[in-house]
Amino acid sequence: MKTAALLVLLTAALGAQEYETAVRPLLAKSCLACHSGATPQGGLDLSTAAGALKGGKHGAAYVPGNAEASLMVTRVVGGTMPPAGLPKLDSTAVSALRAWIDRQSAARDTVTEADVLPIFQMRCVTCHGKRVQEAGLDLRTQASRLKGGKSGPALVPGRPEDSLIMQKIGAGKMPPPEKLFEAFVRPPTTPEVEKLRAWIAAGCPPEPAQQTAADEPAILPKDREHWAFTPPRKTTPPASGHVVDAFIRAKLAWKGLPPAPEASRLTLLRRAYFDVIGLPPTPAEAAAFLADTAPGAWERLIDKLLESPHYGERWAQFWLNAAGYSDSEGIIDEDKIRHDAWRYRDSVIRALNADQPYDRFLTEQLAGDELIDYKKIGDVTQREMDTLAATGFLRMTPDGTYSPANGSVAERLNVIADEIEVLSTAVLGLSVNCARCHNHKYDPISQRDYYRLSAVLQTALDPYDWLKPTERHLEIAFASDKAEAVRANEPIEAEIRKLEASPEAKEQKAKTAIAALKKRLVPPPRIRALFDMGGDPSPAYLLRRGDAQNVAARLAPAVPRVLAAGLPQYSPQPPRAGTSGNRLALARWLTHPDHPLTARVIVNRVWMHHFGQGIVQSPANFGRMGIKPTHPELLDWLAREFVESGWSLKKLHRLILTSATYKQSSQLTAAALERDPENQLLARFSARRLDAEQLHDSILRVTGRLSPRQFGPAIAVDTRPGGETTHGSSVDGFRRAIYVMQRRTTPVSQLEVFDQPVMLPNCVERRNSTVPTQALQLSNSPVIAEHAKNWAAQFIVRSTTPGDAVKQIYLTAFTREPTTAESGRAVTALESLESHWQAHLEKKGGTIQPKEAFFHALTSFCHTILSAAEFSYVD
DSSP states (O other), rough: HHHHHHHHHHHHHHHHIIIIIIHHHHHHHTTTTOOOOOOGGGGGOOSSSSHHOOBBBBBOOOOBBGGGGGGHHHHHHHOOSTTSSSSSOOOOHHHHHHHHHHSSOSSSSSHHHHHHHHHHHHHHHTTTTSSOOOOOOSSSSHHHHHHOOTTTTTTTOOGGGHHHHHHHHHHSSSOOHHHHHTTTOOOOHHHHHHHHHHHTTTTTOOOOOGGOOOOOOOOOOGGGGSGGSSSOOOOOOOSSSSSHHHHHHHHHHHHHHOOOBBHHHHHHHHHHHHHHHOOOOOHHHHHHHOOOOOOTEEEEEEHHTTTSHHHHHHHHHHHEEEEESSOOOOSSOOOBBOTTTTHHHHHHHHHHHHHHHHHHHHHEEEEEEHHHHHGOSSSOOOOHHHHHGGGGGGSSSSOOOGGGGGHHHHHHHHHHHHHHHHHHHIIOOOOOOOGTSSSSSSSSSSHHHHHHHHHHTTSSSSSSSOOTTTOOOOOOOOOOHHHHHHHHHHHHHHHHHHHHHHHTTTSSSHHHHHHHHHSSSOOOEEOOOOOOOSSOOEEEEEGGGGGGOOEEEEEOOOGGGGTTTOOOOOOOOOOOOOOHHEEEEHHHHTTTTOOSSHHHHHHHHHHHHSSSOOSOOOOOSTTTSSOOOHHHHHHHHHHHHHHHHOOOOOHHHOOOOOOOTBOOOOOOOOHHHHHOOOOTTOOOOOOOOOOOHHHHHHHHHHTTOHHHHHHOBBBBBEOOSSOOEOOOTTTTTTGGGBBOOOTTSSHHHHHHHHHOOOOOOOEEEEEEEEOOHHHHHHOOOHHHHHHHHHHHHHHHHHHEEEEEEHHHHHHHSSSSOOOOOHHHHHHHEEEEEEEHHHHHHHHHOOOOOTTHHHHHHHHHHHHHHHTTTTHHEEE
16 A cells, blocks of 8 residues: 555656656646736636646646546637637647646545535436335445445445445446436446545545535625615606606606607507507407597406407417427427417416416425425316426426436436526516626626526426436326316227237237327326425535536536625425425525615516517616616616516506506607617617517408417427428417417417527527528418418409409508508509409309409409518518
């Protein structure tokens, strides 16, 4: 042993000398400017071999004997280091660096439990963990490893050759070969086996005490001075009258800008309909509004729209985007369908229509399973179903971990990271994912903050005790839905049994037929939910550089420290046995009236969807690198009013929609163009194009093909021979876009080209492009042509004259009558088209039906209207 120790010391000395003479000069121009001296960047001093081995906040710069695993090599080769402006290391220098690292002795100070813990977590605890303990063996803790299972202790400290775990690994029995596919694990690598051996030989020493030291940056008073990290204040409006107008006009006056005049009644009607329910008004609804000349007509209209069942369908779309809603798992080509995801979508629609207070809504999104003792539910009610389905909020990001190729611990951690991104951007208005690999560069959010927040979810999303997404369901459903599934499956199951009992059952043709029949089976109704899995979760650790195999300090669940000042301490209290209370405590912390972000973020997003841009124009980033609010006092006033009014979204809508600011015309003056070209101060209303769902639904509404049916399973999509992906109609017509299957690999072509967002993982603010493919889609789509044909047929059936048809088409599509000039041009165009079609039909021969030529002419005219800019824009 003494000889070995001397050899290690000699090797280390020689390595340090070589570093000084051969390696340090290579790093001088590129690295040492930042990584040397009294305060090296990131705590990493590369001026000596000892400093490089000690490393900085991301761990050691090199792994002795393993260049490929060394951070300084991966950063240099990956191009992230040196940063821009400094000379890069050439290939000769990189090769020399690799060679030096590989020559160093892999021997080091005593291997501790911290070094081998990732091996147990990545390779073992799937079968020897919390829920599953094959042979009675739990390998999560040192005590349970020494206790062992049916075959005795797994470890014999100091004697690796006598330790059962090393014997099983050496014999190729652990992990069992048959489990590699089923459990999504891989055998330990040779370096990992040697590390385990060294640890056992050293007596299985525990992790050093400094692993849990609080070495993260302190939160300083200046960190909390950022406007978004302090509670909103309800300041006095600068003038009397409507609060929104008081704040907006004060800023306009400061800029020397008058507000725009009020828009016409029909313009306002169309604007409100699209804004609140996402659909255009019918001619009858327009006539009724114009006929209501009594005071308060506008307010009555807003109340009517907010009470419409279509309100929830429209505004749920925004929340579903923020949650990353999809009807498929994503990640891999199979893109497996989520058969029960629609229950989450429906629960959001119902909650919004009922004006569920946002604090309760958010609590159900995060912890609905902790609000209900669902294991004792008998005949479930719709309210209970929706409360449990609401937890799908953290089940919507791409998740391919049902597949062996994508089921590793590292992939599971990616899924959890996506869920944290959804939570932070949708609720907190912050992007915290930077802190997954290092302390946030701009906001006071440390790596420890990130992994503490991740630990809040770990009782439900445990990467070391993972349920596949295809298994993460609650077997709760209405008795009627269960009976319907049984009825649908009975004939299919009978056919399967018949084939399986036939003499040809083992032939390939029969096997193929059986497999096809099984695909037709209706899955049992259930809820895609997030729920605590009971028992103690696996320990949560900070992962250096976000690497599952680079474990640092053990952490307890907590919330970001910079937001905690002045709020009750995050303190989980299990509501009942079998659940931790972690997420429920998070929800209650988030919905505290003095929380600095929660109310501001949702108020800002509602404002953004009404005006086209938020008071904070970076709705997913209220941090230091976000855009400062244009009207901070108004944002704070609205946030406080929102909370004091019972967290009511409908009251917030009413407040905004009844302001004179909202009712302005889009008239642009030279002064406004010069002093506020982007309309940040709202001297006018910003006209904008309908979004993808509004346009899709409006085409169906005006052409008479929109089904009124709400809720239920998603309508499947289909790709036509020409390559266009569309959705089929249900038995009672075409349904709104929100009910069409949101499948990541096959988005509906019309929705995709008009900027329906891709859920990777979510979308808080949509992009709005104007590209030629949009016009081409409307002009050339066979689907749009079919809708136009259906619309034209209605006028043929009613024997409408060309003039009357033009008037009705304008009223339906544009919410206005055509001008005399427009009507004249349209009638002339219809007559010309009719003559063209009559000649064409006569040339083809055969019997020409009455009004057939006029029908084709009217179809072309209707198609043109659907493609018009006025149809696609709201003023």
